[in-house]
Amino acid sequence: MTVPLEGADRGASRSRAFVFLRNQMRNIAPFATLIVLVAFFAFASPSFLAVNNVANIMVQISVSGIIAVGLTFVILCAEIDLSIAAIANATGIVVAYFTLQESYVNIANVPLPGWAAIVLALASCAVLGLINAFGLTVIGIPSFIMTLAMMQIAAGICALLVRGQIAYAVPSLVSKLGSGSFHGIPWIVIVLCIFLLVGHIVLTYTRFGRYVFMVGGNREAAEYSGVNVKLILAAVMVISAVCSGVSGMLGVAYFGSAQQNEFDGYLLDAIAAVVVGGTSLFGGRGGIGNTIIGLLILGVLNNGLDHINIDSFLKILIRGIILLVALIINVYVQNLRESERAGAP
Amino acid sequence: MNADAEESSDVAPPRLEMQAISKSFGGVAALRDVDFVLKAGEIHGLVGENGAGKSTxxxxxxxxxxxxxxRMLIDGEQVHFRSARDALDAGIGMVHQELSIAPDLSVAENVYLGKQPTKGGIVDWRGMVAGAREQLASLGIDVDPRARMGSLAIGLQQLIELARVLFSGARIVILDEPTSALSPPEVERLFEVLRQVRASGRSIIFISHFLDDILAVSDTVTIFRNxxxxxxxxxxxxxxxxxxxxMIGTGHEELEGSYTDEIALDSKPDAPVVLSARDLSAGRAFADISLDVRAGEVLGVYGFMGCGALELARTLFGKTKPATGSLALEGRRLRLRNTAAARRAGIAFVxxxxxxMLFYQEPVYKNMSISVLGRIARLWLKPAEERRIAKKHVEALSIRPPRVDILLQSLSGGNQQKVALAKWLTWPPKVLxxxxxxxxxxxxxKEDxxxxxxxxRDQGMGIVVVSTEPETVLSLADRVVVMKKGRIVREFAGEKISKDRLLEAA
Structure with missing residues (x-):
């Protein structure tokens, strides 16, 4: 029995420019959004494009940016990590817990040398990431649920360690990277750039990065090609947790305090940055470049809305709408892709 | 029994009559001028190869x-169904090979699916359980209506689905491959129920590849071809x-490439064994599978849909773990924790x-290099090397268009299949x-x-070809094992073989 084969010429019959535009839709739409937003705010507020405001924006996106680097890996694999903000919070609190606090801080902390505190903090976020990875790959809990549980666990760790108090001191290295500057450039921005660069290089130029895209693009095919899918999934969960941990430590220094729930807003910010940037929620498409655009869109939006005179409650609504539009585009582009493929047998 | 049915048809019109039915899909004729008569109180077996027109x-x-x-007539009256709903209302029920049951609901709820009896707007549970018990008992099915459907054996689930179809008022029941997943006692039980249904005057159309089953239970058999x-x-x-x-015919004009003639199997009993399986079992899929794959030989595994051969292939590649049994590669015990382990050991799978198998949104070269990346690159990718290797395959397999940077989705199906093969050819595996x-x-x-x-094969690779199409096995294999209901029932080696012998063994 022969089945008529088709699908080969469907794309070719359309105009080339259209096909190109459609394929690039997920890259073009976010970029255009960014340009429009910048143009709008530059027009609406003379102070928006000032040099020090641009620097402000960069600093403001740094904490969520470092988290978003790790999250990009996870979303490229068509998984999700909801524990990022909680892990960031827990790691920041762990590093403060192992640092000598001023006597008025009423926390039973365990002072250790700065390097030891940092190592312990990094180890704890890595362990939390490993638990996520274990739940996802060995037990088979969907990442959405697994990391939801981890969100609670990490929040619980925060609560136990600080018991409603606020810690202030962190190791000097953390404090320098989080709130210091290097020749006028905030260290936290430099760290963000390094994370983005390394993330991009790993995703684009290494074998591991290729596997991440392939696992996200077609998990079954990756498995049938002899790729150790579970190992890749485990790795991205740990990468995500460690990025969150680093962000959490620097964030504590940047905010000047370590306390419960101080990263709560960053969960949505990081997810929004990755998705608004155009990385597919279904995996396999996107990358750090998209995340950079997404971060800038959110940064410009948050900052710009402060510059124009607008009800601060309306601000929240506007952010929500922007995220919704990005999700619609994300799913719409995916549907184009699916219908394209439906022709192939 | 048979005589009774014939007698009644003399006085009354047949239960179902199809007259001069033709149907084509996009210019390809699927049915040509078919007449078909189903009498009341008859079990009518339907046989034919894949694509012969039965399912259409x-x-x-x-x-x-x-x-x-x-024209289609039911009890002498012409009907034309515009939807499955119409047919259902006219008393035609179908039990598909893939059961459409709700495994988490009780047996009673499954029997009454979509039409639960109600009392004052709420479901009448007691009435439902009692009704289901009575209904099932009338068919000789003894099962607790409160049991969870998913906890029952497949055979019972099938009987309960059949009961539901009958209970919904079906006078004509179509059973599609009902025995493929059943053990011999379960088949016997199904036949018992079918005979009871027949005794109640309802008609059954029984489609199957298992000719023994067809002949055992049917009153009448209709054969389809082309x-x-x-x-x-x-x-x-x-x-x-x-x-x-x-079924397979003898006229050559209809049968090009059908392998009615005997072909000689070129088995190589002396070649070294590369992969051997011993007593592999995996749940309901297959049991007690032992086979040897020899270097430079193509081993064909043939069987009907659901015979377990496809599952066996996955197990050989480490995708699913066998419950019992062992694998050995070149004499060394092989434990496949995952597909990556199989790839490293030298086993490839399409x-x-x-x-x-393929990444439609990625270019051809990435599709080809994915399974050999570990050999080309440790840490850093080498795209130039990937493209060079891909180019070599594209030329060797004459893939059209001969470009490695275009997205896979723009290739035709046949060329995509070649790409799927090419994945494994850079460093030839020991077993494919x-x-x-x-x-x-x-x-x-196909010829390609x-x-x-x-x-x-001629390079010395051991190859296993698993297929439910006899042509595929006959055109490729040097030795053939036939699987039936999860077990190997026959091996053909060093002898002549033909399609009818293969079909007969299955």
């Missing part, structure tokens, strides 16, 4: 295909060989569905497992695949 006719009867030429009804005969007077002969390697391909592409597989 059944889909017309069940209202799935509303567009066709010809969209035509070949013959309808009383089942009592015919044998399996007679049926096979008419699944039956291209969709589960191919599942349905030529399914859905046109003749030219045969040529490629033969070339690999």
């Amino acid at each position: 006719l059944m889909k017309i009867i069940a209202g799935v295909h509303a567009q066709y030429q010809g 969209g035509r009804r070949v013959v309808t005969e009383a089942a009592s007077g015919i044998g399996k060989g007679w049926v096979i002969e008419r 699944p039956e569905s291209r969709r589960s 497992v191919l599942s349905e390697p030529t399914r859905g391909m046109d003749v030219g592409a 695949v045969v040529r490629i597989v033969r070339g690999l």
Whole structure:
């Protein structure tokens, strides 16, 4: 029995420019959004494009940016990590817990040398990431649920360690990277750039990065090609947790305090940055470049809305709408892709 | 029994009559001028190869295909179903090979699915359980109506679905491959129920590849070939060989490449064994599978849909773990924790569905390099090397268009299949497992695949070809094992073999 084969010429019959535009839709739409937003705010507020405001924006996106680097890996694999903000919070609190606090801080902390505190903090976020990875790959809990549980666990760790108090001191290295500057450039921005660069290089130029895209693009095919899918999934969960941990430590220094729930807003910010940037929620498409655009869109939006005179409650609504539009585009582009493929047998 | 049915048909019109039915899909004729008569109180067996037209006719009867030429009459009255709903209302029920049950609901709820009895607006549980028990008992099915459906054996689930279809008022029941997943006692039980249904005056159409089952339970058998009804005969007077002969035919104009002639198997009993399996079992899929794959030989594994061969292929590649049994590669015990371990050990696999093998949104070269990346690159990718290797394959396999940077989705199906094969050819594996390697391909592409597989065999690779299409096995294999209901039932080696012998063994 022969089945008529088709699908080969469907794309070719359309105009080339259209096909190109459609394929690039997920890259073009976010970029255009960014340009429009910048143009709008530059027009609406003379102070928006000032040099020090641009620097402000960069600093403001740094904490969520470092988290978003790790999250990009996870979303490229068509998984999700909801524990990022909680892990960031827990790691920041762990590093403060192992640092000598001023006597008025009423926390039973365990002072250790700065390097030891940092190592312990990094180890704890890595362990939390490993638990996520274990739940996802060995037990088979969907990442959405697994990391939801981890969100609670990490929040619980925060609560136990600080018991409603606020810690202030962190190791000097953390404090320098989080709130210091290097020749006028905030260290936290430099760290963000390094994370983005390394993330991009790993995703684009290494074998591991290729596997991440392939696992996200077609998990079954990756498995049938002899790729150790579970190992890749485990790795991205740990990468995500460690990025969150680093962000959490620097964030504590940047905010000047370590306390419960101080990263709560960053969960949505990081997810929004990755998705608004155009990385597919279904995996396999996107990358750090998209995340950079997404971060800038959110940064410009948050900052710009402060510059124009607008009800601060309306601000929240506007952010929500922007995220919704990005999700619609994300799913719409995916549907184009699916219908394209439906022709192939 | 048979005589009774005939007698009643003299006085009353047949339960179902199809007259001069033709149906084509996009210019390809699926049914040509088919007449078909189903009497009241009859079990009517339907046989034919894949694509012979059985399922198309059944889909017309069940209202799935509303567009066709010809007339359909039920009890002498002409009907035309525009939807499956219409057919259902007219008393036609179908039990598909893939059961459509709700495994988490109780047996009673499944029996009453979609029409629970209510008392004052709420479901009457007690009435439902009692009704289901009575209903099932009338068919001789003894099961607790409160049991969870999913906890029952497949055979029982099937009987309960049949009960539901009957209970919904069906006078004509179409059973599609009902025995493929059943053990012999379960088959016996099903037949018992079918005979009871027949005794109540309802009619059954029984479609199956298992000729023994068809002949055991049917009153009448109709054979289809190439969209035509070949013959309808009383089942009592015919044998399996007679049926096979008419199923595959003898006229050459219809049968190009059908392998009715005997072909000699070129088995190599002295070649070293590369992969050997001993007593592999995996749940319901297969049991006690022992086989040897020899270097430079193509081992064909043939069986009907659901015979367990496709699952076996996955197990050989480490995708699923066997419950018991062992594998050895070149004499060394092999434990496959995952597919990556199988790849490293030198086993390659091409699944039956291209969709589960290829990355449609990625360029051709990335599709080819994915399974050899570990050899090309440790940490850093080497795209130039990947492209060079891909280019070599594209030329060797004459993939069209001959470009490595275009997205895979812009290739035709046959070329995609070649890409799926090319994945494994850079560093030839020791064992290549191919599942349905030529399914859905046109003749030219099929020949290409045969040529490629033969070339690999001649290089000394051990190859396993798993297929439910006899042509595929016959065109490729040097030795054939036949699987039936999860077990190996026959091996053909160093002898002549033909399609009818293969069908007969299965």
